[in-house]
Amino acid sequence: MNRETQVLKTDAVTVEAEAAEAPPQPQRQLLALTGNEAVAEAIRQIDPHVCAAYPITPTTQIMQEVAQFIADGRMRAELVPCESEHSAMSACVGAGAAGARVMTATSANGLALMWEVLYIASGMRLPIVMAVGNRALSGPLNIHCDHSDSMGARDSGWIQFYAESVQEAYDNILQAVRIGEHPDVLLPVMCCMDGFLTTHTSENAEILDDAEVRDFLGKYRARYSLLDVDNPVTFGATDLPNAYTEHKYQQVEAMKKADAVIRAVCVEFGAKFGREHGMLEAYCMEDADTAIVVLSSTAGSVADMVDTLRAEGRKVGLLRPRVFRPFPAADVRAALQDLTAVTVLDRSHSFGADGGPLFTEVRTALFDAPHRPRVLGRVYGLGGRAITGGEIRALYDEIETDTAPTFRFVGVRE
Amino acid sequence: MIDVINEGWETLPIGGVIPEGGTSAAYKTGDWRGGGKRPLLNHSACVHCLHCWISCPDSAIEIQESKMLGFIYDHCKGCGICANECPPLVKAITMIAEEQFETTL
Numbered sequence: 001m002n003r004e005t006q007v008l009k010t011d012a013v014t015v016e017a018e019a020a021e022a023p024p025q026p027q028r029q030l031l032a033l034t035g036n037e038a039v040a041e042a043i044r045q046i047d048p049h050v051c052a053a054y055p056i057t058p059t060t061q062i063m064q065e066v067a068q069f070i071a072d073g074r075m076r077a078e079l080v081p082c083e084s085e086h087s088a089m090s091a092c093v094g095a096g097a098a099g100a101r102v103m104t105a106t107s108a109n110g111l112a113l114m115w116e117v118l119y120i121a122s123g124m125r126l127p128i129v130m131a132v133g134n135r136a137l138s139g140p141l142n143i144h145c146d147h148s149d150s151m152g153a154r155d156s157g158w159i160q161f162y163a164e165s166v167q168e169a170y171d172n173i174l175q176a177v178r179i180g181e182h183p184d185v186l187l188p189v190m191c192c193m194d195g196f197l198t199t200h201t202s203e204n205a206e207i208l209d210d211a212e213v214r215d216f217l218g219k220y221r222a223r224y225s226l227l228d229v230d231n232p233v234t235f236g237a238t239d240l241p242n243a244y245t246e247h248k249y250q251q252v253e254a255m256k257k258a259d260a261v262i263r264a265v266c267v268e269f270g271a272k273f274g275r276e277h278g279m280l281e282a283y284c285m286e287d288a289d290t291a292i293v294v295l296s297s298t299a300g301s302v303a304d305m306v307d308t309l310r311a312e313g314r315k316v317g318l319l320r321p322r323v324f325r326p327f328p329a330a331d332v333r334a335a336l337q338d339l340t341a342v343t344v345l346d347r348s349h350s351f352g353a354d355g356g357p358l359f360t361e362v363r364t365a366l367f368d369a370p371h372r373p374r375v376l377g378r379v380y381g382l383g384g385r386a387i388t389g390g391e392i393r394a395l396y397d398e399i400e401t402d403t404a405p406t407f408r409f410v411g412v413r414e
Numbered sequence: 415m416i417d418v419i420n421e422g423w424e425t426l427p428i429g430g431v432i433p434e435g436g437t438s439a440a441y442k443t444g445d446w447r448g449g450g451k452r453p454l455l456n457h458s459a460c461v462h463c464l465h466c467w468i469s470c471p472d473s474a475i476e477i478q479e480s481k482m483l484g485f486i487y488d489h490c491k492g493c494g495i496c497a498n499e500c501p502p503l504v505k506a507i508t509m510i511a512e513e514q515f516e517t518t519l
Contacts, residue, residue, distance in 0.1 A: 125429035170512045184429060189459070226433045232435035246423040403515050 001120030019137065026209035033305035035198035039105070039131045039191075040065035042173035044075050045213040048129075049100035052080035052091035056110035057143050059133035063105055070359060082084045085110040089117035089128075089218055096126030097235040099225030101177070104128065107195055108135035111149045111176040115156070121188045122157030122251065123234060127180030127187040127220075131173060132160075132267045134347075135195040135297070136383040144384020148348040151357045156186050157251050158226040159189040159258055160325040162295040164281075166203040168322070169193040174213060178265045181220050194297040196384065209274060216272060237261040255326045262323060279328035281320040282335050284310060290373075290399040291336065294345040295361055298380075298387060304347075305392040324358070329365035336362070339367035341399045343376045345387075345410075355379075355407045387411070415440060443472060447492035451509040458507035466496035466507060491510050 009362050033041065040062050043051065053063040059237040069075040080095075085106055092102045106114060111132060121128050132150050134143040150160060150336050159179065163169040169191065176189035193199060209214075224233045237245055262279065270276025281299070284306050285291060299320040309316045317333050319342075323330060344363075346356020352361060355377030366372040378395060380387045391410055397403045415437060427433050431454035451499050467473060467475040475484040485496075495505040 122433075123429065224433060225429070233432070234432035234437070235429070237430060237432050242419045243421075244427060246421070246426050247428070249423045250426070251426050256427075408436070 012390060015365075024337055028209055029207045030204055030255045031207055032202045033202050033205045033207075034060040034061070034171075034202050035166045035193045036133070037065065037161075038166045038170040038202065039173055039206070040069070041207050042170050043103055044069045044179055044215075045210050046101070046103065046174070046217060047075050048077050048103045050078045050080065050092070050095035050102045051100070051104060052082055052086045052088045052095065053106070054082050054088045054110060056085070056107045058135060058199045059105045059131060061109045061199070062131055062133075064378045074270045080279075085113040089114040089121065089257055091128075092120050092128045093117060093124065093372060095206075096121065096128055096222075097225075097265070098122065098227050099222035100148055101181070101220040102126070103130070105131040105133070107133040108137055108143075108149045111153060112137060115153070118153055118156040118158060118188075119135060121235075123247070125186040125223075125254070126188060127177075127186055127250075129173065129176045129180055130188065130190050131169075131194040132190050132192045133199040134192050142147050143195070144381040145197050145297075146384065147357075148382075150192045151350075152283075153190065153359060154325055154371070157187065158325065159185075159255075159323070160263075160370040161189065161191045161323055162321070163193040163198065164192075164203075164297055164299045164320060164322075166198060166201070167275070168277060168394075169198060170205050170207065171269065171273075171277060172215065172322075175262075175265050175269055175277075177217050177220075179261050180395045182258075182261045182265075183223070185254055185261050186223065187254050187258060187325075189250070192296070197297045205411075206273075206275075212272070216358040217271070226367060230358045259326045259328070262326075276324055279321065279331050280335070281318075281321045281322060283318040283320070285317040285319060285335055287315055288339060289315040290341050290343075290396065291317040291339055292343050292345060292392070292395060292399075293321070293332075293336070293358065295318045295347065295358060296322065298345065298347070301387065301389065302392055305389055305396065309393070309397065310365075310398055314396070321358070324361075326362050327365070329361075331366045332362055333369050335365060339373040341374040341376065343378055343395050345381075346377065346379045347380075349379045359407075364367045375403055375406075377381055377407045378410050379408075385411065417431060418440050423506055442488045444474075444486075445464055445488075446490045447490060449494070450494045450512055451494065452487060452492050452512060452515065453494065453496050454510045455482065456506045456508070460502055461501075461504050461506070463501065463504070465499045465501065469499040470493050471495065513517070 077307040080091045093100045119229030136146040137148045172191045180189040302318050344359040346358045363375045457509045474486045497509050501505040
């Protein structure tokens, strides 16, 4: 990575000249980066105490770059190369219990192999930050994007972000550290981006100055640490029926508080760095009659079709939740309750359920609304199958018909 | 010490953490003693080799100035390791049926 030196050299002259009068301006850089590269940059800037990981497509590159940063002396983190994802997450839990700031990355079957330990991380209230490149779960074996991996982990007690772009993937990682470590929260955070579509696609992304990232994050001081010998603690003791319920309820309250903390951190991030991401993104929703609700990178294609249809005079909109846990139900209700019909696009399915996980979540959020739109559920893009502009247009056309089934797969061959 | 059984969710330490040391002393594992037997020391036979003390998994051997005093039944789970480890020529520890004792702990 020599992009940084290319950009820095010209700016450095200016900074030296002005150093006498003004404090140095932050050196922000607009770079063409893949999602993996941008996340690796974020991890380098955060420089956590410990990274523990096991490689898996399509997120291998993240920890590969972290290893390079450490070898080049640009990071001080202890990188623990593990023999499996189960071990990687276990090492993260151990380091977290020791009081460390901890990060990792995984995808699909790697996330599945972490399953047991995901609950231990959240149950022990360790604010581990994990980048997830969303990838279909085998079998049959598939390495391409869908959300079956992280959606399966939606009940594991982790905060979940779904990034649309490389820029957002970078910003989410920085914010995740602040959110997870907030004393009211202390929960692990999963920062999802679409496998290949975002992890391997180069986009322009603004990388902040190392110093302003450090200032934004501050130092992490764990509430409890195994290394604090003056205040000895036990992690992982048996929790019997007389206290387990209270510990689970604490996680409920922490998730509720996470909602407020996420909003506050978004506002602070926006004020400092000029990009304010909320709980959800509403596009052309003010006067919309119908809308599509979708997560992650597909929102870009849907927004494009919204522009086309708006030019044709149709009142269509797009709603993209950026945070799935805690689910911003009140915001979704407020955004959708006055519409006539809504289609929710799920990039994974809960077999045997009424629809995909986002669909059931959105429909539940609308149940208490005084007026609610018809809500259709559509499963698309499994195992990396592309959804075309024509298919998205057809979805908007279909919303307006009375005969559309409540649930179906998009583009399944008959 | 944290009163785990009565503490409400707002004050119970998060994550199941026990934020202090030495709490196992207050946890009377003696009532797990399900084998129906507990160890009894023959003081006159004991040579104070402390094999029992070093072998006991529950720190239930009471010693003072390197002398074996007896058992802490509040913590003894009745596993019998002490009786097994007591040297064959000494045999100062015998496992005795619970009903021969007046108290349960």
